[in-house]
């Protein structure tokens with residue numbers, strides 16, 4: 157594969173940190189930006205990553221020691237247009253991976269301030285990037301991270317971005333409707349629209365990734381150096397469901413299912429995110445083309461995820477109870493879910509392993525971190541509600557293991 161110049165916006169995040177390493181390992185030239193918001197926001201909740209996270213300085217030294225090159229990683233904000241434009245002009249990327257957004261539904265639903273902060277950060281940050289690319293690197297390929305959550309849960313199959321409906325005898329190829337379920341998810345829909353418009357307007361070459369829920373602690377050939385490990389959050393805002401369940405399991409806390417657990421979503425391990433993004437980076441669309449890709453391995457209900465975590469734990473001799481709690485979110489508890497994912501398979505995506513294997517690897521990484529999680533166990537029950545009330549979810553029922 158040719159060496160590429162890849163700009164990673166959000167290099168310090170859950171996905172951005174392992175992706176930067178993965179790209180360096182593949183011989184690409186990497187630069188990136190991060191404002192360290194994720195670190196601040198997790199700390200602001202009184203939470204921490206279950207896997208200890210090295211400081212930005214320690215992370216940079218680790219890269220210098222482990223890789224042939226010292227990537228140009230700068231502290232800066234996507235909202236600072238002159239900074240972003242100058243950095244891109246300086247680096248002249250041929251690929252820009254945009255991960256630099258606030259990724260939490262619950263955080264965006266705390267109150268007006270968190271909602272508008274999320275939308276302002278995500279929507280304006282993306283607009284700045286679109287304009288900066290248009291002005292200083294118009295031929296570069298934008299790989300923009302969106303989410304499967306933009307589609308919501310319609311009662312029909314979900315295509316990859318576009319569909320061809322027939323209405324009053326006429327057909328057209330149109331964007332598939334987005335029906336997001338939080339102000340965060342709506343910020344991503346606004347990004348989708350703005351990115352598509354930049355393609356229509358300027359012929360921006362872009363791949364819009366509708367990503368499923370990510371889980372896992374490891375990437376292929378993960379170094380043992382603790383400074384190179386990525387974060388793994390378990391609080392109600394930044395802990396996605398599999399990660400949160402694994403953290404609950406290792407401290408003997410019941411797995412907290414929101415409602416009846418029939419919500420179905422697409423999931424993929426962190427290792428597969430690296431593989432999928434690499435496939436997309438290595439196969440840019442033709443100049444002037446725009447492509448929407450659904451990125452996930454398989455779909456599971458929350459109940460199925462809980463049973464998988466319980467199974468992996470029982471092999472480790474860990475007993476895991478499952479607890480239904482009031483769902484703080486407004487979402488359908490039982491629904492159809494049939495998204496397509498043809499494009500990544502066509503590019504050669506092969507899931508790295510089974511979810512059980514992945515969960516076993518996570519448990520191995522998390523068991524030594526029990527004390528860190530236990531010290532913040534009160535964060536494991538949600539109190540941010542979609543109806544605006546702030547109260548901890550009550551327990552609806554509990555099923556003991558065995």
Ligand SMILES: NC(=O)c1ccc[n+]([C@@H]2O[C@H](COP(=O)([O-])OP(=O)(O)OC[C@H]3O[C@@H](n4cnc5c(N)ncnc54)[C@H](O)[C@@H]3O)[C@@H](O)[C@H]2O)c1
Pocket residue numbers: 165166167168169170171172189190191192193194195232233234235254255256257258259277281301302303304367368369370371396
């Ligand atoms: N993790 C998942 O399960 C998941 C699922 C679907 C989609 N996504 C999307 O993938 C992307 C990355 O997610 P993640 O889990 O790595 O999130 P993350 O919060 O760990 O990473 C985002 C990084 O971007 C930085 N950032 C945010 N706003 C910034 C700004 N204005 N300027 C500079 N830096 C900024 C943050 O500090 C953080 O380091 C996000 O766009 C998210 O919406 C994630």
